Amino acid sequence: MLTSINFGSRSLSDYNSIVSPGLLEELHDLAAPLNGLRVNHINATAFGGGVAEILYALAPLMEDIGLDVDWNVLFGRDEYFNVTKAIHNGLQGDERSLNDDEKKIYERYSALNAGGLKGEYDVMVIHDAQPAGIREYAADIADHWVLRIHIDLSAPNTDYLNYLLPMTTDYDAAIFHMQEYVPDDPRLPKPVIMPPAIDALAPKNIAFTPDEARRIVGLFGPDPDRPLMLQVSRFDPWKDPLGVIDAWRLVREQIPGVQLAMVGSMATDDPEGMEFYRRTVAHANGDPDIFIMSNLDNVGAIEVNAFQTHADVVLQKSIREGFGLTVSEALWKGRPIVAGDVGGIPLQVIDGETGYLVDSVEQAAERCVTIITDPVEASQMALRGKEHIRQNFLMPRLLRDYLKLFSDIGAG
């Protein structure tokens, strides 16, 4: 019933020329005693969102370094996914709690999915709360269970912790992106911090030449010879697309030719997202120098990559943020960045050093003007940013953190 994901193969040696020789050596040292370790990742979806994206990159690297890796996606019908969506929202503070019927549905599908698990494993890596309940029904199939939490649990509706934490008592560890995401609750398994990472080899991050990038950007409307500001993110109030437009209008007072591109992904089954997209379009008010695009306009990974590679300045003007890996993606392309001082962004952007942190529309505009009018200085800052990402936010570093954890919990 669970879906086994064919994640293809990937060679860690493709990272040879990208990350430091020291890290690669460390990886091989850590992996040697873990050779053949049977690992199964379980999550809720094969598409969309950061979890699947990370697993498509991480799982084949784990396998390439000698582990025996599976990835299974939960089976469920709408009744179940409605409940897991409520759990997802509640863990991030939504006030509505689960009723008894909903808890029964969660438990029924946890048992069903547990029953569908085949094989024996050394470590189960359970991604987020959706699959957390299956351990109760399948404890025997693995010696070690770790919970990888991809969301911010620092301000949850505690009803959800009260419901879920008793199911996780026997997990070996709970992994969080940042210390700030860890809930203050003694029932939690041992917390471990591992920031997420980007895949430098994926279509969205692979290197394009400036010429390739400018050609693709030009196909989507912007004039590649005039300055371009860019934000890549969902159309969502927390990403402040309206503030991005306001900032661009301020920048234009000083730099008349500047253009703005906003590229986001949207789900047609997300009415709130569609509505906020419409508000963003309305706020742009038909200005021909604003280009608003999404996956629904056939904008895919290569296009996003080209826009990031070509832009004069990349914004991530978030008001609230998960980790904000789009910042790492932009920095990895060596572009100057202006980003909100929230969530995981300050780990990636060291203000004035690897980019600029801002708290307001005016500040964002001012930093954009600085960058566009002094591209040489901006480019030096951006290159420091790229180096910071290379050292801290590429996939081999995340692989190392997992290998260390597997050793630490005695799974080797």
Next chain:
Amino acid sequence: MLTSINFGSRSLSDYNSIVSPGLLEELHDLAAPLNGLRVNHINATAFGGGVAEILYALAPLMEDIGLDVDWNVLFGRDEYFNVTKAIHNGLQGDERSLNDDEKKIYERYSALNAGGLKGEYDVMVIHDAQPAGIREYAADIADHWVLRIHIDLSAPNTDYLNYLLPMTTDYDAAIFHMQEYVPDDPRLPKPVIMPPAIDALAPKNIAFTPDEARRIVGLFGPDPDRPLMLQVSRFDPWKDPLGVIDAWRLVREQIPGVQLAMVGSMATDDPEGMEFYRRTVAHANGDPDIFIMSNLDNVGAIEVNAFQTHADVVLQKSIREGFGLTVSEALWKGRPIVAGDVGGIPLQVIDGETGYLVDSVEQAAERCVTIITDPVEASQMALRGKEHIRQNFLMPRLLRDYLKLFSDIGAG
């Protein structure tokens, strides 16, 4: 309430080196007496699907040649779009008819959208049935109304014709892709045939070099040095993705290294599409030489273009088809094609001359083997196909057909 779409600008002269000088001359001759003609296109959606795609290409070309063009998208809430979806399905034969409440909803939103129309026009171009009812409430704002039908009306649930045709009595014309799509009903406005067309200047069709294409294809998994079969289409029984996989298996018996890529777009609010996608993945059975991708994997227009440019053979193994413009897209890239003998495909593929028409899995496999084992002959066929598309299925030809129609109905 209606949304006015900013469709940007496009220069017809970009087609100078693509289409024949005779066609460009004809366009300018036809457009001269229509200079300043006020045209408003109305349709149901700004994203996704062929109608919006054509309007993004056609509207700016109409404007560039001297017409004064608007494009408005209907306003509506779910209650309305549920009704228009029923109409869309019913016109293509779905047996469920509208009840009185649903008709009232359709009429209420028709009146509401009519009330939201501003300005005066010479011609309203109404795309498909969703906006067809607004003429009754806004007849005064334009001298001429034409109905552009993008779907096959040859086998409708006649309840829908009985309901809608009285609203279209005073339209000047009803435009269809093909003669075969015209319903046999005397109440229909004067039928006009205009096949659709592709935009050679769009990101999905612009020319890539073989090297660019092979690099992008390689990023998504296939080995660019081994032969590649490709189908680009929705995951839908009528496109026969399971048959494509079966055909590929037969081809592999003779050409062991052959790979298969299937690229489709999916809507997360389309449970049937998602289910059929899953069936397709299950039918592939984890074979590492099958690559199944969609917009949900960040595959956009450039990626599709690259796959079409690189593939050794492009399949469109449809069992039933609207017009099938993906065939024109593949032929425009000079690739050999194997396609089902249905819908608008035989207009594009002249069997043995510009590609191969097939009726079965076995036939499809056989033609693919022929193409892959004799690439020189296949390439000559494909180039004849490209020339056929250049002459018949590029956007300037569709622009000409509209200008002719506007003249014919006396709108000049």
